[in-house]
Amino acid sequence: QVQLVESGGGLVQAGGSLRLSCNASGRTFSSYHMGWFRQAPGKEREFVAAINWSGGSTRYADSVKGRFTISRDNAKNTAYLQMNSVKPEDTAVYYCAAASSVRLTTDSGRYGYWGQGTQVTVSS
Numbered sequence: 001q002v003q004l005v006e007s008g009g010g011l012v013q014a015g016g017s018l019r020l021s022c023n024a025s026g027r028t029f030s031s032y033h034m035g036w037f038r039q040a041p042g043k044e045r046e047f048v049a050a051i052n053w054s055g056g057s058t059r060y061a062d063s064v065k066g067r068f069t070i071s072r073d074n075a076k077n078t079a080y081l082q083m084n085s086v087k088p089e090d091t092a093v094y095y096c097a098a099a100s101s102v103r104l105t106t107d108s109g110r111y112g113y114w115g116q117g118t119q120v121t122v123s124s
Contacts, residue, residue, distance in 0.1 A: 009118030022096030038092035
């Protein structure tokens with residue numbers, strides 16, 4: 001079992017940068033694939049980025065490709081989402097999640113552990 005806590009959200013101007021962190025409890029962090037999802041007001045939760053257990057494979061939503069970077073530090077039990085060139089449409093609550101599936105997945109239903117979320121607001 002793993003517990004996840006996000007941090008790093010806040011208010012940022014369009015074109016700026018923000019780095020989200022997701023700290024995991026437990027000693028098995030390195031066995032989980034990690035994902036970032038987001039939910040804007042009135043919209044469904046959507047996939048943002050994912051990274052496999054070793055950090056050697058990543059996936060991105062088309063809307064963030066080239067602007068966001070997912071990474072992880074297994075020694076620190078932490079996953080990151082570096083957000084550059086942010087846009088107002090990136091405004092949402094961002095959630096990190098952990099999956100124990102065999103393959104890296106973008107399907108939120110395959111992620112069994114979720115953080116409480118952190119708000120990101122991008123002003124125009």
